[in-house]
Amino acid sequence: MTSNPRLIFKKCVGGGLPVVGEHIKFDNTPKIDLDNVPLKGGFLSKTLLLSPEPSMRERMRDPSLPSYTTAYNVGEIITGFGLVVVLRSEREGVKVGDYMYGITTWEAYTVQPYVEGRVDVTKYPPGTFDMDSLALQPVPNPNGMYPLSHYASILGTPGLTGYVGFQGIIQGKEGETIFVSSGASGVGNMVIQLAKSKGMKVIASAGSDIKVEYMRSLGADVPFNYKKESYDSVLAKNGPIHAFWDNVGAEALDAALAHARNYARFAICGTAATDNVPNEERYRLKNAHLIMKKCIKLYGFIVPDFLPQFMGQFLQEVPTMIGQGKLKSKELLVEGIENAAQAIVDMLNSGHDVIGKPVVIVAKE
Incomplete structure (x- = not known):
């Protein structure tokens, strides 16, 4: 028998950040028989990488609260994005040695597809997206000229989010100005680089001087530390803006509304400023009336909205651009599944100076 450590929800x-041991617990007691565990027409995978994502915080809510995605089940293994390698298979089209990326259980070994921990989507309003439906897919080019950790950053959901939202909503043009909040994040990293590839002027914010320099290295024309310079003052000096990519909300969104041109396009991708704040303490917009007065196109979205239209394009263009040196990525590697819970909390804590998309290394091969 082989140890099969995992993360349990x-x-x-409620409000605030999850606490390791209280909300997310590491459990190293389970065992698995790798040679004889029944596959039941599925396949046995070994987890190599895990990718902490902001959407995981939303799934830790009370399931009675409506949201854009389904909630985790208390007592079940946490699921999220990961990269696995196939050890045994009874599934047609899935071969031993295949690398696959997508939603998987956060444990060392899994009989796929994972069914026992799936949420009951019938409990949720129509239109709620079942995150667990983002099934594992073959990695297009596991031997490409970039590390596998890129599949948790620029080739994974952060890069995909930035790509499809930029293509579907921002549709940037040469000579335009875009403001990107949380520009040093995995998603912001992609948006800055895509905007520069289109010839746009990029204003980008982050919460530390180290992150400001990182955004500058990505090509941002006006990177700034919002803790030292206000959103309003920077946009007043360097705007008005044609487009806004928002990962933050609150004051950033308010300032963007104030300094937007008529018919500006806003892609609302995240609300990091209020995600861990009790409802009664959340920032209230002062400039919402400008959405109508300036005819602003304000579009809240999640990745699946644009997958049918842009997934193929992403898989074709982005690896090529990486190979050509036109897109770059930085990952923060965290060793060991026993540190995955803390990696989730650290990822959600915007007050740190660490640069790079967190990637948990569960196994080398």
Whole structure:
């Protein structure tokens, strides 16, 4: 028997950040018989990488609260994005040695497809997206000229989010100005580079001087630390803006509304400024009336909205651009599944100076 450590969702999170051991718990007691565990027409995978994502925080809520995605089940293994390699297979089209990326259980070994921990989507309103439906897909080029960790950053959901939202909503043009909040994040990293590839002027914000320099290295024309310079003052000096990519909300969104041109395009991708704040303490917009007065196109979206239209394009263009040196990525590697819970919390804590998309290394091969 082989040890099969995993992360268990222990308790719903109200306001604030999840607490390791209270809301997410590492469990190293399970065992698995790799040679004889029944596959039941599926396949046995070994987890290599895990990708902490902001959407995981939303899934830690009370399931009675409506949202864009389904909630985790208390007592079940946490699911999220990961990269696995196939050890045994009874599934047609899936071969031993195949690398696959997508939603998987956060444990060392899994009989796929994972069914026992799936949420009951019938409990949720129509239009709620079942995150667990983002099934594992073959990695297009596992031997490409870039590390596998890129599949948790620029070739994974952060890069895909930035790409499809930029193509579907921002549709940037040469000579335009875009403001990107949380520009040093995995998603912001992609948006800055795509905007520069289109000839746009890029204003980008982050919460530390180290991150400001990182955004500058990506090509941002006006990177700034919002803790030292206000959103309003920077946009007043360097705007008005044609487009806004928002990962933050709150003051960033308010300032963008104030300094937007008529018919500006806003891609609302995240609300990091209020995600861990009790509802009664959340920032309230002062400039919402400008959405109508300036005819602003404000579009809240999630990745699946644009997958049918842009997934093929992403898989074709982005690896090529990486190979040509036109797109770059930085990952923060965290060794060991036992540190995955803390990696989730650290990823959600915007007050740190660490640069790079967090990637948990579960196994080398």
